[in-house]
Amino acid sequence: MGRNALRWMTICLWMVPxxxxxxxxxELDRDVQRAIMLGKAGEFARGLDVVEVHLDxxxxxxEAWFISGFLLKEWYKQSDNLAHRQEAMQRLARSLTLQxxxxxxxxxxPQARQALGFLGDDCxxxxxxxxxxxxxxxxxxxxxxxxxxxxxxxxxxxGTNLSAERAAFHKNIAHAHATLYAATSDEVHFEGIQTSxxxxxxxxxxxxxxxxxxxxxxxxxxxxxxxxLGLETSLGEIIEKQQASRAHFSEALPAFESALELQPGRAxxxxxxxxVHHALHNxxxxxxxHAAWKNARGR
Amino acid sequence: MKRGTLWLTLGALAAAFWAFRTGQQDPKLDTxxxxxxxxxxxxxxxxxxxxxxxxxxxxxxxxGVKDNPxxxxxxxxxxxxxxxxxxxxxxxxxxxxxxxxxxxxxxxxAKGDALQAELNGIGxxxxxxxxxxxxxxxxxxxxxxxxxxxxxxxxxNQQDADRxxxxxxxxxxxxxxxx
Numbered sequence: 001m002g003r004n005a006l007r008w009m010t011i012c013l014w015m016v017p018x019x020x021x022x023x024x025x026x027e028l029d030r031d032v033q034r035a036i037m038l039g040k041a042g043e044f045a046r047g048l049d050v051v052e053v054h055l056d057x058x059x060x061x062x063e064a065w066f067i068s069g070f071l072l073k074e075w076y077k078q079s080d081n082l083a084h085r086q087e088a089m090q091r092l093a094r095s096l097t098l099q100x101x102x103x104x105x106x107x108x109x110p111q112a113r114q115a116l117g118f119l120g121d122d123c124x125x126x127x128x129x130x131x132x133x134x135x136x137x138x139x140x141x142x143x144x145x146x147x148x149x150x151x152x153x154x155x156x157x158x159g160t161n162l163s164a165e166r167a168a169f170h171k172n173i174a175h176a177h178a179t180l181y182a183a184t185s186d187e188v189h190f191e192g193i194q195t196s197x198x199x200x201x202x203x204x205x206x207x208x209x210x211x212x213x214x215x216x217x218x219x220x221x222x223x224x225x226x227x228x229l230g231l232e233t234s235l236g237e238i239i240e241k242q243q244a245s246r247a248h249f250s251e252a253l254p255a256f257e258s259a260l261e262l263q264p265g266r267a268x269x270x271x272x273x274x275x276v277h278h279a280l281h282n283x284x285x286x287x288x289x290h291a292a293w294k295n296a297r298g299r
Numbered sequence: 300m301k302r303g304t305l306w307l308t309l310g311a312l313a314a315a316f317w318a319f320r321t322g323q324q325d326p327k328l329d330t331x332x333x334x335x336x337x338x339x340x341x342x343x344x345x346x347x348x349x350x351x352x353x354x355x356x357x358x359x360x361x362x363g364v365k366d367n368p369x370x371x372x373x374x375x376x377x378x379x380x381x382x383x384x385x386x387x388x389x390x391x392x393x394x395x396x397x398x399x400x401x402x403x404x405x406x407x408x409a410k411g412d413a414l415q416a417e418l419n420g421i422g423x424x425x426x427x428x429x430x431x432x433x434x435x436x437x438x439x440x441x442x443x444x445x446x447x448x449x450x451x452x453x454x455x456n457q458q459d460a461d462r463x464x465x466x467x468x469x470x471x472x473x474x475x476x477x478x
Contacts, residue, residue: 178326209325216326226333229340231381235348235474238340242450245333272328279333281446 028054028064035067044075055091062098065091066112073115085119089148092116093155113156120152127169134176136188139196142173163203170200171210178217193217208262212269215255219276222248249279267296332369337451338406338431338444339374345404345427345442346383348468349460352425355403360386365393365407365417402426414440425464435478441465445476452476 031050038047048071054064069091076084095112099105127145130138146169153160177192197214201207222245229241253276259269270293277286342362360383364371371392380388383403391402399405399421406429407417414430418439421428430437431444441459444451455475460467 213326216328220326220329223329223331223333226336227331227377229336229377231343231378233340235344235470238337238344239450239452239474242333242337246449268325268328275328275330281449281451 028061032063032067035071039067039071039074042078044071044078047071057098059098059102062095062102063106063108065095065098066108069093069095070111070115073119076119085122086148089116089119089123089152092119093151096155116152116155120149120156123148123152131169131172131176134173134180136180136186138176139173139192142169167200167203167207167210170196170203171213174200174213174217190217190221206262208259208266208269211255211259211262212266212272215252215259215272215276218248218255219252219272219279222246222252222279246280249276252276253280265296267293270296332373334451335370335373336377338370339377341442341444341453342370342374342404342406342429343378343381345429345471346388348471349427350466350468351403352464355425356384356386358386359389360384361389361391361402362404363391363393363397363399363402363406365397365399365405365409366395367406367408368392370406399426400424404429406430408432423462427460427463427465445478447476454478 031054035047035051038044038050048068051064051068051071054061055068069088072084072088072091075081076088092112092115096109096116099109099112123145127142127149130142130145134142146166150162150166153162174193174196177189177196180186181189181193194214194217197210197217200210201214204210225241225245225248229238233241253273256269256272256276260266260273263269270289274286274289274293277283277289346360346362362374364374371390374390380390382388393399399417401424402421403425404427405417405421407414408431409417410430410433414433414437418428418437421439427441428439429442429444430440433440433443433445436443436454436456436459439459441456441463443454443456445454446452453475454477455467455472457467457472
């Protein structure tokens with residue numbers, strides 16, 4: 001017996017006692033059963049038509065939300081229509097919310113939770129894949145998928161803190177921008193690096209690595225400006241490039257300092273601080289951090 | 300799939316997943332010294348934007364850099380050896396007691412007595428002497444790099460250039476700073 005058939009049979013089984021009780025709405029129970037049968041036959045649109053008349057805020061209709069969400073999930077699996085997945089998740093989440101307000105369990109709840117968990121994981125996988133194949137302008141797409149994943153997680157386990165996971169996505173987007181920036185030198189990607197790390201830091205301000213990575217990228221950009229100097233560069237342009245690179249060095253400094261506050265003995269951060277102070281002509285600070293770096297490296 | 304292979308695959312997937320979640324790919328700090336890039340640029344401009352006596356226009360144009368191999372490397376890596384006018388550029392790395400004789404430009408980080416000894420060796424030959432971070436422009440030094448308003452700039456000793464017969468270009472003069 002295929003998994004699909006087994007899934008539908010499980011749904012049919014809990015319908016038997018539900019039909020026997022036939023309350024509070026026999027009409028609802030009948031429509032739910034019809035929708036299940038139509039879904040089993042692969043007629044998802046018709047099944048949804050039957051059950052959608054019950055999609056309101058009546059807590060007794062939580063099950064209708066579940067069935068419609070379940071139908072949409074199965075439809076999504078056959079069609080790969082992402083709109084079906086999104087709508088399925090919202091309806092399954094609504095079914096859980098409505099059921100929770102009744103303060104009692106129901107036979108279909110495990111199925112609803114499993115379906116929503118499946119779709120949430122599916123969104124997470126898609127978000128990871130979108131980061132791995134990241135191109136200019138893909139941020140919104142990734143973040144929408146993360147939002148959908150969070151919707152599932154919050155419906156299943158209300159109050160879950162997903163800051164670290166969201167921050168990980170921002171950091172990975174930053175990394176993708178860095179890869180694209182290295183390949184294209186397109187300023188859009190340098191801005192993307194900074195924005196993404198700052199968003200990660202806003203979610204997890206204690207992340208020393210995010211501060212450090214931001215600092216290094218900004219510092220490196222300053223060096224990159226100086227590397228643009230060539231045989232055709234005029235003396236006036238040398239001054240302008242120095243001013244532009246100094247602005248990047250000045251911006252990198254507080255990010256290095258924040259990283260060091262969080263990880264006082266980390267050698268890479270101390271070297272970064274020595275390097276940026278050198279670039280800013282702060283020789284005393286450079287020497288102090290350089291000595292600390294040598295000390296940390298020797299430990 | 301054999302069990303061992305399966306576990307290896309699962310392990311690799313778990314590692315990739317963990318790497319994704321933590322975003323652990325640290326960027327590498329670019330340790331290229333921006334001031335050496337600037338210094339190399341100045342060296343090139345001092346070479347091409349000034350005018351040397353006729354006798355110095357034969358053979359290669361020689362820039363000698365004392366005890367600073369990093370500067371020589373940065374110059375070579377970023378700008379190669381472009382000709383100066385009709386003269387091929389020769390960039391020489393000088394160590395310890397090596398003489399600066401016959402150089403068009405002599406760069407040194409030396410200060411105090413060490414610098415004075417080097418200046419004595421050069422005498423009044425048509426060699427533009429370039430230093431870095433001197434408290435004041437010493438006699439015999441033509442160009443001194445200083446930090447001015449947070450930027451690496453240079454001050455110019457016009458009298459010394461005149462004494463050596465080096466005609467300083469207008470652009471070089473106009474971008475010089477004074478203290």
